[in-house]
Amino acid sequence: MFTSTNSEMIPAPAPRYPVSYQPAGYAMSSSTPGISGPYPNPISTYAANPSGVITSQIAPAFGTSLPHPTSGQFPQQLNTHVGVSSPYPAMTPNMGISPNMAIVPGAMGRASDKGNAYRRTYTHAKPPYSYISLITMALQSCPNKMMTLSEVYQWIMDLFPFYRANQQRWQNSIRHSLSFNDCFVKVPRSPDKPGKGSYWSLHPDAGNMFENGCYLRRQKRFKCEKKAAIKAAAQEA
DNA sequence: ACGTGTTTATCCCGCT
DNA sequence: AGCGGGATAAACACGT
Numbered sequence: 376m377f378t379s380t381n382s383e384m385i386p387a388p389a390p391r392y393p394v395s396y397q398p399a400g401y402a403m404s405s406s407t408p409g410i411s412g413p414y415p416n417p418i419s420t421y422a423a424n425p426s427g428v429i430t431s432q433i434a435p436a437f438g439t440s441l442p443h444p445t446s447g448q449f450p451q452q453l454n455t456h457v458g459v460s461s462p463y464p465a466m467t468p469n470m471g472i473s474p475n476m477a478i479v480p481g482a483m484g485r486a487s488d489k490g491n492a493y494r495r496t497y498t499h500a501k502p503p504y505s506y507i508s509l510i511t512m513a514l515q516s517c518p519n520k521m522m523t524l525s526e527v528y529q530w531i532m533d534l535f536p537f538y539r540a541n542q543q544r545w546q547n548s549i550r551h552s553l554s555f556n557d558c559f560v561k562v563p564r565s566p567d568k569p570g571k572g573s574y575w576s577l578h579p580d581a582g583n584m585f586e587n588g589c590y591l592r593r594q595k596r597f598k599c600e601k602k603a604a605i606k607a608a609a610q611e612a
Numbered sequence: 613a614c615g616t617g618t619t620t621a622t623c624c625c626g627c628t
Numbered sequence: 629a630g631c632g633g634g635a636t637a638a639a640c641a642c643g644t
Contacts, residue, residue, distance in 0.1 A: 505633085505634060505635085506634080506635075507633090523616095524615085524616065524617085525615085525616095544636070544637085545635090547636075547638085548634090548635060548637090550615095550616070550617065550618085551617095551618085551635085551637095552634085552635090553617080554616095554617055554618050554619080555619080571614095571616070571643085572615075572616050572617085573617090591634090592626085592633060592634070595632095596632080596633065596634095613644105614643105614644090615642105615644090616641100616643085617640100617641085617642080617643105618639100618640080618641080618642100619638100619640085620637100620640105621636100621638085621639105622635100622636085622637085623634105623636080623637100624633105624634085624635080624636100625632105625633090625635105626631105626633090627630105627633105628629100628630090628631085
């Protein structure tokens, strides 16, 4: 799919987005030895012209894979000796199975796993990221750092098969997160780009909420003082 | 009608 | 136990 590393022109599938943005390519990497996580690797975005031809590759904001959910480190920082495509450090044979991993029948695994009837995979497990971090990653992956609600949904579903089910439940949570958390701000559509819903972006003062920390839980919730003051005044009246 | 956005409520969990 | 952050449910308003 979108896994080519050279710069030749690659015909893209029918663009889902009118803007010059395509979501991450998918690389299930069944040939990758060791852990074959369901997460795409690399996570890259591509600019495509209106006819759907990719014109350039945009450097991914989050490196070539997703950050480790608790250390914030990327796989290549954690592990350089195997081609790990999941956001976790590589497993060694005696590490056991992490609680976040699902075990599915149909072994592949690395050579040392031969005889093991199971393949380690995250495919059906809930990704270990909070909705806030998922939204943040989605927004940061986009060249202009803003997305519509439906683009956020699509980004999450493209990357995490888990979220292709029970959409009503988690999408409600996404809307709640966007609206409730001051770190996300609505950006009105420009008149030349009519459509449904606003764009969402990260509050400029929110900083990098997950930079050195945990992708499950922020150290502290970002609160916009101005917004709080307006809210307090409204309740006073 | 449906998607989007806001708000309130409740539960859970980890931390102090 | 109290608190804060997050997940989920649900009611409601609004615009297309």
